[in-house]
Amino acid sequence: MKRQVPLILCFLFGVVMILTEFSPHAASQSVYNEIVNWTLIVWPFATVLAVATLVQTHWARIQRRSEHWQYSYVVFAGIIVMAAIGVPFGMKHPAFEWLFNNVQVPMGATMFSLLAFFIASAAFRAFRARNTEATLLLVTALIVMMGNVPVGDLVWNEVMAWSPWSDKVSEARQWILDNPNLSARRGIILGISLGGISQSIRIILGIERSYLSGGDA
């Protein structure tokens, strides 16, 4: 019974949501809107639960004096300070804005900027012309990278001055993005969509139950 009820609910709501996609009638759309609103209700509960587990995890770390336990105090300080300012005074409060602009923004930007370093190191390590496919990939990547930036144009034109393709790198880049890139991407998207639909059907029919906390896969 504990298993059957969620499975029946899943089947019913799954089928109803599919049908509302094909029915523009006001009654069917109000059912759709109602269900979408219900999903929103789950959020506040889940968020409370998330904060609770975060506090629990870090509190346990402090109590057990786990490795680097001192940093857990930083987590608590962050939560308390931002909530103490943001909840009563709102996000327009100068102190909140100051913390946002001078703590959150630079820290987030720092993490994002790591991408540049990692792209360089990954490209250096992985882009090797080991076989025909890898060579094709390499040449394509070089053309797209050169065509992406103005300095690439300049360098390409200098290096390829002897050839008929001397001023064609931007065009080549655009062609690669518009044709091979687009068709390969569409192929992958079709496969992903079919896989997603197939998975949804398995869930609606109750064959795939992993989301019901494991059990029958």
Add this chain to the structure above:
Amino acid sequence: MFEKLLNMNRQIVFILVVLAVIIPMLLNIRLPLAVSEPTQKLYDYIDELPSESTIMIAFDYGPSSFAEPEPMAEAVMKHCFDKGIKVVGLTLDPEAVTLADNVMQKIAEEKGAINGIDYVLLGYREGPIQVILGMGVEIASVFESDYTGTPLSDIPMMADITNYDQIDLLLDLAAGTSIDAWITFANTKYGLKIGAGVTGVIVSEMYPYLQTGQLVGLLSGFLGAAEYEKLIDTPGKGIAGINTVSFVHLLVVGLVVLGNIAFFIQQRKEQG
């Protein structure tokens, strides 16, 4: 020697990247820039709008990825205010509200635009799909007031704006997949015209939409921002950024080429 090069410590690569970022900043180089078709299309679409038109800008990027979309926001807003086009700002990302507020205020001050008359920031509401769908029926049903708490009914520029019917373009400045939601729910369901400005890392995902015409135009990363700045003839952060990006690109190309030369020589040696 080649073996050493092939197994170069990643820290050396990191140092080279730092140099490729810092040096162009100090040199203040001005590189020649050609405008790509997707940027030109977006510019033309906005440029052909009559004054008093309204565009909506969705600031769907967080503090971590603001470096690329923010110059786009600045360039497009400058263009709009110069042409007398009104701008309605909003975001589907809770972290973006302050960023959006900062950039809107900055450009408005620069161009003498007045809050409530030439532009308004609606702010953020939970549930991206509900927000997009809800505004198609009535914007005030989702945002009963703007970011500062002023009721929409008290904002002069919102008097004639009820839903997407009065919005001539939605420009989504994004670092994630918000474009998919805007296209699925605002373009397909309500016929809202959509343009996009995205970070370089997700730009290739946008090409299917561009080809089908679901996007009227596209700004890709720093390059898109720089191109737009060139079109409005106002150099800004985009052009400054593209210099840095250019040299890092060159560095990566150089490293890949060098790595492959070393790889070939190493292989020949092993075979010989």
Add this chain to the structure above:
Amino acid sequence: MIKTTQWVAICLVLCLSVGTAFSQGEPVAPSNVTAVDTPNDDGSSITIKWDAAAEDTGISGYQILRRIADGELEPIGDLLPAGTTAYVDSAIEGGTAYTYVVRAVSETDATVDSEQTPAVEGTGEWFHTGKTAIFIVMLLFSAAIVWNIYDARSGKDIFVRRIPGLEAVDEAIGRATEMGRSILYVLGLGGVSGAATIAGMTILGQVARRTADYETALRVPCNDPIVLNVVREMVKTAYLDEGRPDAYNEDNIFFLTESQFAYAAGVDGMIIREKPAAIFLQGTFYAESLILAETGNSVGAIQIAGTTSESQLPFFIAACDYTLIGEELFAATAYLSKDPMFLGSIRGQDWGKLLIFAALILGVLLELSGINWITTLLQRVS
């Protein structure tokens, strides 16, 4: 005679000037005006259409007027620009009949009204006829999957090609066990309704069964509070099913943050501190993918990635040992569990692919021969 000719000339000039003045001052009434209930909507609008006027009729715009029952004719909406031939009235109420008049307005503000349309009511449709093609395709595809699932139950052998990334799951867990290090399982940034996240959780269920057997620590930092709770339950059930409830440690599955790069920073920190022997990156990933994968690579962990985020696939391929590309992620459950019903659904998926191939080939051939009904049909679907 001369007089008569002069009179005729004067009359002609007068007639022409009056005619020109008339055509500039008073526009021609809009013709063929129809008002119909907008098809395929919820009954909240009526569409009014009329024929485009010739350019020289001096029309500067159109005003739509509406009458409810025997009431007054009232203008609705703004003045529509010249050249407009349709208007959708979305401010109607169900059960009320409306009649419409289209008023042509000239540059000199002279107006002329069309004939009044018959009364019309807005009614909602139960089925969107524009989606018929997509509905049929959905039925066909679902039927193919369901038929294959039930056919597979008869015990027929279904072939699934080798997926190296999934073959390596046991190797990765074995290696972590031998080295006495933990396994890190990252589900990415997707919510619980995301197909990729569900697929990632399914693989996690299989991984948890093996880690329960080998008593290897399994660490799962979550980005979404709902995912956290589902994952805790899943892993707990997996440990119970394997008869190792004592080995389950709830603290190993925890919430980090919802913020994208703070999450990346948190996971990177774990990778550097704990140096896990195996890292699974399965689910929805954005720009943080390479940051995670490169850090994992730097500590020498065996990395198995899988995502449906196409733009992140190149990063994973460059930095990880194995990558499940797109649909391979969805095939994982069938592959790992060898359950005939799951395998059947994969064969059904392939039938769907064949259907798409057939439509593509047919569409291209027909387009090349100048027949474009299939393209038009697909373009109409929205």
